[in-house]
Amino acid sequence: MPETGKPKCGNFCFRLFSFVFSGMKNSRDAYGQQLLAQYKSQTATAEIIERDDFYIDTGSDAGLYFTEYEQWSASEQQAVELAAGRILDVGCGAGRHSLYLQRKGFDATGIDNSPGAIEVCKLRGLNKAIVRPINQIDEFAPDSFDTIIMMGNNFGLFGDAENAKAILEKMSRITAPDAHIIAGTHNPYQTVDAEHLEYHEINRKRGRMPGQLRIRVRFGKIVGDWFDYLFVSPEEMQNIFSDTDWRIEELIAPEEANYFAVIKKKF
């Protein structure tokens, strides 16, 4: 489609493009299709993640996305217990946190850019589950939420520091004045793995943050799209919030590789 001017092919062309594009999106939804397959077969499989330096590994424990509260770490349990009111679960996956919070009586909305993930959430009984990438959260009305949760390292969905600031501005708009964000991340420096340390160096050389992973999910024959997923140290997280409306109120288990931040509005 030409970049300028009205497309000549009109509605048919638009429908064709939409069809092709929606097909492409689904065919690349390795993450969601894996969740769906696991849900339907009731089997626990580990996801396979490729990094852009050809490093490949299983990215999470088998069955992680379907775990229940009792199986979560102490810090994860502590973090999720801080959610209250109208809750937005960003990158909700198979909905384990939203479903828990819904059962507790909260008004939980799960969003994920993966159509397969959202399908699983609905099949599992999550009332509010929407296909929406994080950078489109401003489609929610102002003052829609009291808590935003970004569990399971989903601080990473900010992608990079600049994008984080743009999204935090949107988060500011769609939340109540006394709202808070609960975000989990992974400290990339808590490793002695030579290949991870080498990747930090590659990232520094190309002007990226050391923990800024470019990764994709593979499942069966489906190759997911590349995306950035940001791991930060507590200090790096602090820097990201410096010129935003938000401040870190509390860190949960900052000495551990996986830790959480409770983030409040400055004013």
Place this chain on the structure above:
Amino acid sequence: MPETGKPKCGNFCFRLFSFVFSGMKNSRDAYGQQLLAQYKSQTATAEIIERDDFYIDTGSDAGLYFTEYEQWSASEQQAVELAAGRILDVGCGAGRHSLYLQRKGFDATGIDNSPGAIEVCKLRGLNKAIVRPINQIDEFAPDSFDTIIMMGNNFGLFGDAENAKAILEKMSRITAPDAHIIAGTHNPYQTVDAEHLEYHEINRKRGRMPGQLRIRVRFGKIVGDWFDYLFVSPEEMQNIFSDTDWRIEELIAPEEANYFAVIKKKF
């Protein structure tokens, strides 16, 4: 190096080639390097296998190669108990079967084409562990073994029917007159997975047996070499032995997806 005539570069050239080739071999030993990493870190990871139709999956349960007798299936226990005398373990991996048999007092020799796997066997205390691919088993002297074991689906190492016959001839030579082979495989038709069934069809079209997988192992940044690994039904196995010195004496759990054959010499 030219295909005909004596190479002009002489000894230096040979050494350079040897160095490059040995480096390449090690750098492609994804399977062995993963075993080594698991052994050293005492962690259980699942191996990642790519098939030549772009299908990717974790190929074995995490930690499988380091399991002990008590963790094996009933049919695997039954199969390994039939080994006796001088035993050759083809594709011994981390040596779980050979180590068990060595502890029982048998003279067990493990071979594997993976240098990393053989290193792990030695580290674990296997007295006889040799880097040797299956098609080089005729390097053993005649009448060297009473039992050949091919555990963990290692019937697959035959690669294809034709190669199986050539290797069975070599196995005939290096074993005693009353020797037997104990070989495990996976029945490829015990699946309802659309992607596996589609792969069978791809194989039929290109003149390969449906269960003739072309696969490679990936570990970290190491991409293993492609190799053929053959899954067969009991009937297909029967056909492979038809014009060889060997016959199936007994099948263990032929109704299961993973089953074993006890193979004896015809004469």
